[in-house]
Amino acid sequence: MTDRPPAPLLVERIREHARTIPASLAVRAPGGELTMAGLALRAERIAARLREEGCVPGDRVVVLGRPSLAWIEVMFGAGFARCGFAPVSTSLRVDELAGLLGDAGPKLIFADGEFAGQGGCPREITVQLQELDEWIAAGPGVGEPDIPQGDDLFSIIYSSGTTGVPKGIAHTAADRAEFVHGRGRPSLQPGKTSWVATSLYTNLSYLGIFSPLYWGAGISIPERFSVEGFLKACREERISEVGLVPVQVRRILDHPDFDPAALASLEFTMMSGSPVDLAVKRKLVECWPGRIVDAYGSTETGGIATLDIKGDPDKLDTVGKIIPGVEAAILDDDGNRLPTGEVGEIAAVTPRPMTGYFNRDDLTDDATWQDQQGRSFLRTGDVGFIDEDGYLRITGRSKDMIISGGLNIFAVDIEAALIEHPAVLEAAVIAVPSERWGESPHAIVALRQGESATVDKLMAWLSPRLARTSWPVGIDFVDELPRNALGKVLKRELREPFWADHERGVA
Numbered sequence: 001m002t003d004r005p006p007a008p009l010l011v012e013r014i015r016e017h018a019r020t021i022p023a024s025l026a027v028r029a030p031g032g033e034l035t036m037a038g039l040a041l042r043a044e045r046i047a048a049r050l051r052e053e054g055c056v057p058g059d060r061v062v063v064l065g066r067p068s069l070a071w072i073e074v075m076f077g078a079g080f081a082r083c084g085f086a087p088v089s090t091s092l093r094v095d096e097l098a099g100l101l102g103d104a105g106p107k108l109i110f111a112d113g114e115f116a117g118q119g120g121c122p123r124e125i126t127v128q129l130q131e132l133d134e135w136i137a138a139g140p141g142v143g144e145p146d147i148p149q150g151d152d153l154f155s156i157i158y159s160s161g162t163t164g165v166p167k168g169i170a171h172t173a174a175d176r177a178e179f180v181h182g183r184g185r186p187s188l189q190p191g192k193t194s195w196v197a198t199s200l201y202t203n204l205s206y207l208g209i210f211s212p213l214y215w216g217a218g219i220s221i222p223e224r225f226s227v228e229g230f231l232k233a234c235r236e237e238r239i240s241e242v243g244l245v246p247v248q249v250r251r252i253l254d255h256p257d258f259d260p261a262a263l264a265s266l267e268f269t270m271m272s273g274s275p276v277d278l279a280v281k282r283k284l285v286e287c288w289p290g291r292i293v294d295a296y297g298s299t300e301t302g303g304i305a306t307l308d309i310k311g312d313p314d315k316l317d318t319v320g321k322i323i324p325g326v327e328a329a330i331l332d333d334d335g336n337r338l339p340t341g342e343v344g345e346i347a348a349v350t351p352r353p354m355t356g357y358f359n360r361d362d363l364t365d366d367a368t369w370q371d372q373q374g375r376s377f378l379r380t381g382d383v384g385f386i387d388e389d390g391y392l393r394i395t396g397r398s399k400d401m402i403i404s405g406g407l408n409i410f411a412v413d414i415e416a417a418l419i420e421h422p423a424v425l426e427a428a429v430i431a432v433p434s435e436r437w438g439e440s441p442h443a444i445v446a447l448r449q450g451e452s453a454t455v456d457k458l459m460a461w462l463s464p465r466l467a468r469t470s471w472p473v474g475i476d477f478v479d480e481l482p483r484n485a486l487g488k489v490l491k492r493e494l495r496e497p498f499w500a501d502h503e504r505g506v507a
Contacts, residue, residue: 189217193241
């Protein structure tokens with residue numbers, strides 16, 4: 001820790017940029033673009049309108065829509081109004097959406113027209129993003145700007161694939177500002193442009209929007225990710241920085257039009273969200289321009305470790321060194337701290353973790369481990385060890401979660417849906433390797449005696465019960481699932497045949 005004053009908050013930084021670099025690009029997105037002065041003005045007008053609608057600091061504002069300039073404007077308007085911003089996935093089932101909205105308890109919802117009035121998205125508190133201009137125009141104008149406070153609720157990021165209980169990961173305005181303030185880079189400054197490649201409701205995109213604008217750089221947001229779009233943006237917009245999930249990196253490297261010269265403007269690339277194959281890392285060392293960092297952490301903890309892929313070519317099988325200011329602990333099954341080299345669950349204490357799971361103190365308590373000094377570490381659910389050189393290695397996952405293309409898929413959700421089928425006795429869902437997504441869910445099913453079912457019939461059963469992103473890529477049938485003496489399913493045994501010929505196991 002340092003004795004420096006608190007980092008300026010994001011709202012303060014945007015207002016400063018509007019004064020000092022008013023004509024500099026702030027946002028380019030489907031629907032148009034804004035300068036720094038334009039973004040500040042729109043955010044102030046939306047904030048004034050939110051206050052007129054009765055929003056007070058701490059109220060939640062939800063956005064449910066595809067990438068657009070209006071989406072970004074609402075995000076900053078909520079911050080200027082000192083409201084907590086909660087982006088929601090557009091791919092949720094109706095009941096999943098209703099659960100998330102019930103948990104967030106939003107004062108207002110901003111949604112694409114197709115979602116208004118659906119899935120617990122009541123029309124009386126819903127503003128259509130396509131009608132944002134009219135909604136703003138009905139208000140008082142700019143109004144009296146509010147002064148943000150560090151302890152304001154700033155964002156709630158909902159983890160995808162919930163187990164029936166929404167888990168909103170809450171951060172304050174100071175949490176977000178302090179996290180970004182210590183991570184300035186030459187690629188983040190006025191005149192530079194960062195490309196936001198991942199789904200806007202994820203934490204990776206949230207920081208990909210927040211960080212450049214905090215430092216005065218602009219952001220460019222495509223309607224959807226495509227390799228062709230990325231290559232074009234690098235050529236025409238001179239993209240200086242990008243955050244990608246590994247599946248996107250693989251798609252870029254494998255594309256027939258890939259040419260390192262096309263990415264010449266890139267100064268910094270961050271990969272996060274899921275494990276990265278050694279072969280991909282090695283190829284990046286050979287042909288990807290600029291600095292490349294593999295970042296390990298979670299929305300709950302923030303960054304824990306980073307690997308400079310070009311700077312540490314002999315450590316590509318790790319996720320890097322622990323970030324300065326972070327302390328990691330490796331825990332055994334009884335919560336005891338393990339020494340260097342021994343495998344256990346990874347926990348960490350970081351400078352700016354989440355304030356907790358929104359409305360769920362019980363889940364926050366479950367995720368917390370305290371050391372003998374009374375410091376609170378957050379459990380990651382990942383299993384690994386710290387080697388003799390201080391590099392963190394991931395060997396598995398204690399949370400039964402599959403990370404597919406950067407999206408979190410909880411095995412228990414798929415298992416619960418399978419077990420509802422009258423022919424299914426028990427089911428286990430594991431991660432299997434996928435060239436496209438890194439890993440994907442695969443189900444192993446034991447049927448009830450005398451019952452029968454086919455893969456097609458079970459997939460038809462799952463289709464209306466799960467989001468498409470959670471559908472298993474395959475289903476195998478067995479007589480019974482392997483279990484230990486305590487009756488726990490031995491998923492490691494189920495995984496082994498699928499991962500035997502791969503350089504890494506599930507991580």
